[in-house]
Amino acid sequence: MSLTDKAIVQIRELIGTGALPPGSKLPPEPELAAQLGLSRNLAREAVKALSVARILEVRRGDGTYVTSLAPSLLFEGLGGAVELLQSDPGALLDLMEVRRLLEPAATALAATRISEDQLAEIGHHLDAMREARDDVERLNAHDAAFHRAVVRATGNESLLTLLEGVSGRTLRARIWRGLVDDQAAQRTLSEHEAIFTALANRDAALGQAAALLHVSNTERWLRQHLRTAEAATPSTDGPGLLARPDPA
Template sequence: MALTDDAIAKIRSMIQSGELPPGARLPPEPQLAAQMGLSRSGVREAVKVLESARVLDVRRGDGTYVTSLAPRLLLEGLGVAVELLRDDTLLEVMEVRRMLEPVATGLAALRMTDADLDELSRILEEMRAAADDAEKLIRFDTAFHHTVVAATGNETLTSLLDGLSSRTVRARVWRGLIEGNSAHQTIDEHHAIYLALRARDQLLAQASALMHVNTSEAWLRRVLAVEPADA
């Protein structure tokens, strides 16, 4: 593991320094190992780790390349990690979402195009039509918030919030809302966000999003409170 860690650190350093920029092809394994003064096995394991992290792209029969290093690639594993978190930590994730999503929504109010707003309107209609179907609501809810945050033009923020708003969290919230006959209320909260965005009102959009995230967090707390600890 120490040799692998050393190899990872050295490859990362080469990328950070610009010696291996995005899209660059790594030297063949024997050459890279000699260049770093490490064993080929350590370099091989390091490449596997960095491939899993989406830092490297191993193309069989062609070579190993540095990826684009885009946030959507490097943060892709965040959603998987959130899916595996236990209940108490899920609530911490909701707190982080409460810190980020309202501000992102306020920023989107200033940057959304008319086409983005038309897409939100369409998604809202789909949500209302699926008010009693948790699976469809999860899909439309995901699309709604992704469209809003993506409109900020900040790929890092979009990737972070996509990862934090995992399917597991959304499923628990929406099923709790449907069972509590509050799904329509939450859909109305989405509509309030949409109206604030359509009005290009940054502060109102931020406040509407905060109210919505608070509702989701409250329902998640209620759902988790009634589930067995190992559910």
Template sequence: MALTDEAITRIRAMIQRGELPPGSRLPPEPQLAAQMGLSRSGVREAVKVLESARVLDVRRGDGTYVTSLAPRLLLEGLGLAVQLLQDDTLLEVMEVRRMLEPVATGLAALRLSGEQLDELGRILDDMRAAADDHEQLIHFDTTFHHTVIAATGNETLTTLMDGLSSRTLRARVWRGLIEGNSAHTTIEEHAAIYRALCARDQLLAHASALVHVNTSEAWLRAVLAAQAQVPVEPA
């Protein structure tokens, strides 16, 4: 493991120094190992790790290349990690969303194109039509917020927010909303965000998004509290 870690560090340093820019091909394994003064097995394991992290792209029969290093690749694993988080940690995720999403929504109000506004309007109509369909609401909710954040033009922010807004988290919130007969209220919160975006009102968009995230957090707390009170059946 120590040799693998050292090989990872060396390859990352070569990328950071520009010796291996995005899209470039790594030297063959024997040459790379000799160049770094490490064993081929250590280099081989390091390449596997960096491939999993989407830093390297191993093309069978062709070679190993540095990826584009775009945020959507490098931060992709965040969503998988959030899917595994439990209870109180999910509330921490909501806290992070509360810090980022209103600011991002306010920025989107200044940068949204007319086509993106039209798309949000269509998504909002779809949400209203699917007010009692749990699965459809999760899909449209995810699409709505992704469209808003993507309108900022900040790929790093968009990838982070996509990762923090995992399907598991949204499913728990929407389940609570539907069971509490509050889905329509939350859909109207989306409508308030949409109206603020249409008005290009940055402060109102920020405030509307903050209200919405607070509502989602409150319902998540309610769902988690209800789950904690359910007795566990003996094995």
């Protein structure tokens, strides 16, 4: 462990123990360094690293503060990391496995907690998906909103942030493009309808089963297309799940 890493751990311990609660202001740099037995340079480097991690916020002319430490803030970098991993087929499949483990459980939990307003929001996105059968961009947008609303109904912000990060906007768009090309979009829409029906009936077991079927089918489709893309020669576009960039 480097000296900077040790300094980071010391400041994190102050936050973790409540000595520096969310929203509190850190002592000035010389005072913080003396309190922790660090050089000012080490204290400065630790503060910079924790600012990048969104644990601290440096306000010019005011000082350094502990952020809200909300999951949506601390997990902010997850989505960016997922985007970077999407050129690696193995990493993509790992992410789909994570989604398969978490999303059915989240759907089951949502079925026990969902409000009428939340159910209406999910129904709105389902209707929009039906109307946008051949419009990949609209399908993708409402698909993401559908699943976001389902997980939001759990009331668990950490779960929502994790699943949003794992799903990935770019991956969703590529999958929908492939599904439309394969004329498999209707089957996937039916799977969303089954999830909605389970939520409307407040049936946790059915919701979990419907979500598991949906994610498992998507994962199976992705595995098949990754194999096809791997077999395609570099000179051909082929199915292009990984090769084709998304439109701006």
